[in-house]
Amino acid sequence: MxxxxxxxxxxxxVGAANATDLGTTQKIIKDNTHIGMNPGTPDERQGGEDMASxxxxxxxxxxxxxxxxxxxxxxxxxxPYTGSTSADVVYSFTxxxxxxxxxxxxxxxxxxxxxxxxxxxxxxxxxxxxxxDEICGMYVSMIEMAYLTAGTEYxxxxxxxxxxxxxxxxxxxxxxxxxxxxxxxxxxAEGEPPLxxxxxxxxxxxxNSPEFGNPFLDxxxxxxxxxxxxxxxxxxxxxxxxxxxxxxxxxxxxxxxIIEWTLDAxxxxxxxxxxxxxxxxxxxxxxxxxxPCSPATLVFQGNPGELAVIWVGPxxxxxxxxxxxxxxxxxxxxxxxxxxxxIATENxxxxxxxxxxR
Numbered sequence: 170m171x172x173x174x175x176x177x178x179x180x181x182x183v184g185a186a187n188a189t190d191l192g193t194t195q196k197i198i199k200d201n202t203h204i205g206m207n208p209g210t211p212d213e214r215q216g217g218e219d220m221a222s223x224x225x226x227x228x229x230x231x232x233x234x235x236x237x238x239x240x241x242x243x244x245x246x247x248x249p250y251t252g253s254t255s256a257d258v259v260y261s262f263t264x265x266x267x268x269x270x271x272x273x274x275x276x277x278x279x280x281x282x283x284x285x286x287x288x289x290x291x292x293x294x295x296x297x298x299x300x301x302d303e304i305c306g307m308y309v310s311m312i313e314m315a316y317l318t319a320g321t322e323y324x325x326x327x328x329x330x331x332x333x334x335x336x337x338x339x340x341x342x343x344x345x346x347x348x349x350x351x352x353x354x355x356x357x358a359e360g361e362p363p364l365x366x367x368x369x370x371x372x373x374x375x376x377n378s379p380e381f382g383n384p385f386l387d388x389x390x391x392x393x394x395x396x397x398x399x400x401x402x403x404x405x406x407x408x409x410x411x412x413x414x415x416x417x418x419x420x421x422x423x424x425x426x427i428i429e430w431t432l433d434a435x436x437x438x439x440x441x442x443x444x445x446x447x448x449x450x451x452x453x454x455x456x457x458x459x460x461p462c463s464p465a466t467l468v469f470q471g472n473p474g475e476l477a478v479i480w481v482g483p484x485x486x487x488x489x490x491x492x493x494x495x496x497x498x499x500x501x502x503x504x505x506x507x508x509x510x511x512i513a514t515e516n517x518x519x520x521x522x523x524x525x526x527r
Contacts, residue, residue, distance in 0.1 A: 185362060191441070191451060193370075193377050193412045194486055205328070215276050216258030216339075219243045220288075220324050223261035229268075230342040233260075237327060237334040244326050246284040249294035253282060262341065263322045269344035272296075272312040272325055275305035279335030282328040283310040287321060297330055298306035314344040350435045354500045356399025357391050364414055364495035368407040375417025375480070376447035383447045383508065385478070386418040392506040396423040400503070402481060404438065405496040410488035416481045421507040422471040430467045430479065433458030434499035435465030437484035442477060451478075458484060474507060 215235025217223040224233075240256040264270075272294075274281050284295030294315035298308045305311075308330065317323055327337050336350040361372045368432055370378045373386040392398040404414045417491040420426060432440040482498060 191376065191415065191443075191453075191480060191482075192486075193415055211513055215240075215337075216260045216325075216327060217276050218259070219262070222402050226262040226325075227259055227456065229262075229264070230340065230381070231262075231361050232341075233339045235339070236336050237329065240334075244286075244328065246282075246286070246292050246295050246326070246328075246413040247286055248282055248284055248296060248297045250282075250330065252522075253328060253330060254332040255282070255333045257326050257328040258337075259332075260325040260327075260339070260341075260373065261322060262317075262325060264317045264319055266319045267317070268319075269314050269316045269346070270312075271314060271340075271342050271344045272310075273340040273342070274310045274327065274337055275300060275340070276338040277306055277309050278334060279337075280308040280333040281310040281337060281444065282330050282396050283312060284326050284328070285315050285317075286324050286326065288324070293317075293323065323505040339370040347461075352433060352435055352462065353499050354498065356401050356500070356502075357388075359400060359402040359416065360385065361403055361414075363455035364403070364405050364407045366408055366495075368414075368495075370414065372420060373416045375415065375478075376451055377415050377417075379447065384417075386416065388418055388503075389507065390509060392503065392509045392510050394506060396508045398503045398506055401519055402499045402501060403496050404481060404483055404499055405432070405436075405494075406483065406488040406492075409487075410492070413483045413486055418479050418481075420477050420479055420503060421466060422473055422477065423505045423507045424473050425505055426475075427468060427471050428470070428477065429504045431464050431502040432457060432459040432466075432481065432499065433462065433464035435497040436461055436489065438499055439466060439480075439482055439484050440465070440501075441480040443480055444478070452486040508520065 218240055235258060237256040237258055240258055242256055242372060244252050244257055245251060245253045270285055274283055282297045285293040287293060294312045296310045298313045299311035300309040300462060301307050371381040371384060373384055375385055376383055378384060388398060402416060406413050437460050440457045440459060441453050443451050444454050445451040455467050457465040457467045457470050
């Protein structure tokens with residue numbers, strides 16, 4: 170029989186949802202405008218005033234404590250915020266071999282910022298806010314991984330956000346890469362072309378691809394007769410890891426009006442159920458974080474036959490430390506979809522489906 174499908178977005182808008190989370194590049198607003206969290210007590214054990222007087226790190230790994238309040242404001246870096254007037258201290262480190270390092274300020278007593286520069290003041294890595302907990306502190310920094318080259322002198326600057334200064338703890342250690350997460354998938358291949366630098370997302374880029382007609386991947390005809398579907402997806406980053414690939418898809422509610430969606434990935438990913446449309450604004454109704462090798466599940470409701478929009482993309486806007494290549498795999502399992510008991514009027518390929526939304 171012929172199946173006629175009416176595509177209707179769900180227009181329930183949740184005021185707390187944030188549409189900017191759906192993008193491909195990072196947009197940041199920081200609201201912790203406080204200063205002077207913990208001035209601390211000046212301590213003779215601390216880094217140098219500037220690069221010329223930097224304390225040389227001769228052992229690795231390395232630990233030190235200190236205080237920045239009796240120092241001057243010599244440096245600043247976009248991390249991503251600029252305009253800091255905080256006092257800073259400097260350490261010098263020349264590795265004997267190529268090494269990925271972690272610069273950890275856990276336990277510091279103020280809103281820190283830390284960065285690594287080379288002798289030409291090129292920024293190698295930086296972090297402002299990593300920790301927000303009672304153990305390591307609020308708005309305390311950690312550079313998770315920076316790859317340093319043997320024989321090159323690097324300068325580690327301990328700075329602050331705004332004008333904040335105080336007691337700090339410094340640990341410099343070799344970064345330990347976590348064991349890789351590798352997923353296998355036996356299901357429907359997403360079909361997106363390989364990611365690469367210069368990639369143009371004309372495939373299921375949704376509202377992030379207006380130049381290609383906002384293409385969505387329509388999953389209506391791919392569930393089995395029980396309304397189950399396993400999608401083998403690919404996501405990642407391109408253009409020097411500065412643009413993340415986001416996948417926008419249509420699913421349809423089965424007779425029960427309940428869809429259960431389980432998501433896992435080789436890197437941390439977000440899964441969203443959306444409402445709205447590309448022209449007027451898209452809003453997050455339900456969300457989950459999954460991976461690496463750590464599945465999460467969402468259950469959401471709608472009317473039988475009704476369309477729902479889902480979104481999958483990396484949790485981070487840039488590739489993580491040590492990430493090689495452009496892509497990683499994710500697996501999306503669905504139950505409760507509209508049963509594939511219909512017969513399409515013609516064979517449909519992914520190319521045919523995506524052309525409907527260009």
